[in-house]
Amino acid sequence: MIPNSPDGPTQLEIFRKMALLKANDERSRKVITTGRLVMPYYSYRGQEVIPSALAVNLKDTDYLCTIYRGIHDMLAKGLPLKDLWAEIAGRVDGTCKGKGGPMHLTDVKHGVMVTTGIVGASMPIANGLAWASQLRGEDRVAVATFGDGASNIGAFHEALNLAAVWKLPTIFVCQNNRYGEHTAYAKATGAKNIADRGLAYGIPGVRVDGNDPVAMYNAAREAVERARAGEGPTLIEAMTFRFHGHVFGDKGGYIPKEELEEAIAADPYPRFRAKLIADGIATEAQLAEIESGFEKDLDEAVDFALASPFPGIEELTSDVYGAAA
Amino acid sequence: MIPNSPDGPTQLEIFRKMALLKANDERSRKVITTGRLVMPYYSYRGQEVIPSALAVNLKDTDYLCTIYRGIHDMLAKGLPLKDLWAEIAGRVDGTCKGKGGPMHLTDVKHGVMVTTGIVGASMPIANGLAWASQLRGEDRVAVATFGDGASNIGAFHEALNLAAVWKLPTIFVCQNNRYGEHTAYAKATGAKNIADRGLAYGIPGVRVDGNDPVAMYNAAREAVERARAGEGPTLIEAMTFRFHGHVFGDKGGYIPKEELEEAIAADPYPRFRAKLIADGIATEAQLAEIESGFEKDLDEAVDFALASPFPGIEELTSDVYGAAA
Amino acid sequence: MSQEQITVLQAYSQALMDAMTEDDEVIVLGEDIADPEEGGVVGVTKGLSSKFGELRVRTTPIAEEAIIGAAVGASLVGFKPVAEIMLMNFTTVAMDMIVNHAAKLRYMSGGQTHCPLVIRTMTGGGMSTGGQHSDYYEAWFAHTPGMKVVCPSTTEDAYGLLRSAIEDPDPVLIVENLPIYWTKGPKPASDHRVPLGKAKVVVPGTDVTIVSYSRTALESLGALQALGEAGISAEVIDLRTIQPWDQETVLASVEKTGRLLVAHEAVVPFGAGAEIAAVVQDKLFGKLKAPVKRIGAPFNPVPFSKPLETEHVINGAKIAEAAIALVKG
Amino acid sequence: MSQEQITVLQAYSQALMDAMTEDDEVIVLGEDIADPEEGGVVGVTKGLSSKFGELRVRTTPIAEEAIIGAAVGASLVGFKPVAEIMLMNFTTVAMDMIVNHAAKLRYMSGGQTHCPLVIRTMTGGGMSTGGQHSDYYEAWFAHTPGMKVVCPSTTEDAYGLLRSAIEDPDPVLIVENLPIYWTKGPKPASDHRVPLGKAKVVVPGTDVTIVSYSRTALESLGALQALGEAGISAEVIDLRTIQPWDQETVLASVEKTGRLLVAHEAVVPFGAGAEIAAVVQDKLFGKLKAPVKRIGAPFNPVPFSKPLETEHVINGAKIAEAAIALVKG
Ligand SMILES: Cc1ncc(C[n+]2csc(CCOP(=O)(O)OP(=O)(O)O)c2C)c(N)n1
Ligand SMILES: Cc1ncc(C[n+]2csc(CCOP(=O)(O)OP(=O)(O)O)c2C)c(N)n1
């Protein structure tokens, strides 16, 4: 772990991303609740710190493979709000012309290469992107995000082992929110900590408070530097919690009341917001302005999305195959 | 590790199994070389200690799931020579009426439940047998044997994790012969030792000299006792070597000459044989008699097999489905 | 059979409850299936673990190979595991255990062992879940010797086929359509069974035979009004079992009507409809008034965008249109 | 094309060697494929890593999901990976990466990305390898939108199809038959290509069309003498590509002969032959002199015992018998 913490501007940038992510999640649930959009939605509220503190260590040219619960990862990586909203609304102005939807967003411009709905699948594919970087002698890294439950599926094991023996610049970011759908961590996972699994591949396994922007920043930075330096992959287990159940509509009845209350009481967003003010990194007014700015952007993005046309019927059968060389 | 070593009779029993296995392997290669039988054959010569020292801790009622390189495992578990030879000769008197062959032997009477040709597949199935034992409140254990290369495939990970969280009486015996087909251990495996992977599931991971009958016996005994006592699974990494390449015909050109010579010089069979005599556990004459006895048994088994008829053509389409209840 | 109404979902639940009550060797496993996990993501297994305990009704990690492997192992020694693979697309991470093991162990062991297990899985388009959550792969498993495949569409078939599948000595894949879980029908009695391999003539007719299954069987009924208005009398057959499928019933019907339309939700090319068409054109050569026609999804992945998904998924209107074209030529 | 003779195995090797020489973005991965591991278990990739280095020609752990995943990822950014899955039965542990990802990413991304990768796999009966090492699953992949599937049978097709597959912008599964690796044929020139989706009329004929592929295409030729003696003129078509398959060539032939026999090594029910039969009976309704017939393996796993395996695997004699029955019957 690198001791020195991120400087003020970096912390502010992390907060800016967190604010964007939080505002987007709240808007998403509102839009669904009010019936303006119908889609399966996997809220990431409570997990904003992880991709925010990670993304400030990444470039547009770095690769991201994420999952159905990954809109926070993509926004932090740079996916524009309008492209996002048009896509999740199934409109032609979406990144995937509406054909991918919320579980399958791709935005090559910002390195969002794959979003998968299959547990574990983000990892083996990220390795291929990392191999490409190695082949081209670039310093690009490939980030695979996934959940705690995903660390128990075969793809996790095969991918981490391959990354280790190939010394790939892949960063495996496990967002441990303590539940896989309705199943609690301990009921599904033999390891005391997922980070312990690094040893099984001879790679660093780092367990970090994923709700602490400074700790997460440092863990991410070290992993990214190792990867860029050709020192191989890192497994990061970032501890966090999802506030709104697995998928929109899930009441989370399987979560002990106290556990949920504690987690929400420890919401990293207001904590970090207060810290920035206390540390004199930003004023209440500045932060409020950032937040209201995103509300405006979201108003525009949602309107833009709902005003965008649906793809024409010819899109149903296009993009299945390319034109043979 | 249990300090006290197996008593004389037990050591002699281990030797008896080793002698049977070694004689059977040599006969198998001879029969193929002389063209009396055609089959894919995966020699286990050099690995005899592992199943022999394991099997003396098992009962017929314990379950075994093994692999294409598993005839040593089956013989040690009790599979009769005639049933084996008739099967690998594809004859109707074989355990599977000749329909399974050398890669797919089953012998329910002696607990040989599954032999698979798919790397990794022995492990998830062994868990089901262990679960059955749990459900019936029995003290039966299920043993899954597999190779070092198999420890890198998804099924290994999923099976060990499930066994851990379900506290199953499954014993995972990795026969680490340093190569997976033509690929050396380090080129395929991120872990320094496969035993280290036990930590990834919160279960004991034991690394043992699989060519030392006493060490292997103690490791197996402890794992079996834990399993019978309901204390859950154990991962055993038994270090060994295969003397004759991956499959019959493989000249092993990818194995450094010195490595092979060293391994063969350290052949556990003559070493253990000498030890038994030195320790006064048996005389040269007794051991020679055991060995010649198996040669006779093998003469009979091979003749029996080759005299047994091939299955009738009606067997081609039978055993696909059972008679609906 | 009582006339109390239940949903298809409740029919599956009831079948599991009754089977476990009657036979201690019926066990259930899958992701989130026990009651501490709310009895499954849609609740089919709700109540089972509370009644039978978490040793017999066991929530698993997200590890489909481990799930099917455990089912295979337990089935080898007499248990009757019912394994849930949440969605059919996720069978892709368990294919080895299903195809190389569950389906083959009876044969490879020369009959010494066999796998009386059931794999329950769910799928079906129209829920805006995008490209990886609603595919139909029944043709893959029907192409696999040793497997049986059933696709219920009603409460009675859901109950009767699942009970028969659990009692069957071989591995049975039961494909449950998600969108119709909440449709209602009569509550079957606990002795109700539907034999595997038997199709059902749902509506008799004379001009054209429509063979379908799963939700598509209901869509075929939805086509009847339009067909009636077009003066066409259609015989609707719910195939129910895809492997082994009921050639006798289908051939008898097509021999009578002289025309066959096979409709399913899967993509048409190399789909289950191809096998049915291939057999019918052979057995009834010279007796057909028109070629066997097939209708299903176009040959592309499932799109997210609503209008595209709606166009992608087969429905009654498309079936009616195809049947009219087939009869009117 | 030079008349130097090489084996089918050498044709695949040469295709990889030439493709890697001409295009730096062609990369190869799989188990044991690099030269320290002897260039693959049968040696198809021998020499590649020595020439192009172990970063471009990379031996992998035994982890097929990781193999295809790495191929998918590298293909997304312009590389043309050729991944080897040693045997077709082992595709069962990589189905998710192939079906849910390689085949769908172009579509789900709205065309932003695509997967120009090749999966080489080997299979084929007759080698006494038992129930898990010689199955044909081409029908599964042909049923998967986004996938292409090819099955070469000669040195020229092995070379030409593999080169075309590598140059193709989409995922192509190339099924290599193991028993015919050592058969010989002309050595193709480095500019030789065989377009995907084009069948080949190997022998013209008038009484019956025999459509087959992979080793079975050679067995069909083996049937010609018996057919000739029976006074039957057979037109033999090597389909070569299963997805997309060449309807034009097949339909033109069957329109001429009036009879079609589809032969493949896979089990018949729900096999690729069903699709061909279904299309032909539709497009040529009323023009057929006999029903479309299919021949292949019986519906059981592959047995080990030699006489059973021999009976299980399709051969020229069985094809001749079926074709004679079709014409005379
Ligand atoms: C192979 C596979 N099995 C099951 C599922 C169904 N599923 C979707 S999300 C999920 C839970 C994943 O939990 P975790 O990995 O912890 O990620 P989280 O949702 O908590 O972010 C499951 C079981 C799936 N998508 N893919
Ligand atoms: C899923 C799968 N991939 C590849 C193979 C081909 N294969 C058969 S044995 C083998 C090597 C296995 O090595 P290891 O696990 O160390 O066992 P060993 O043969 O050394 O005893 C491979 C790659 C297979 N049978 N199954």
Ligand SMILES: [Mg+2]
């Ligand atoms: Mg989670």
Ligand SMILES: [Mg+2]
């Ligand atoms: Mg090995």
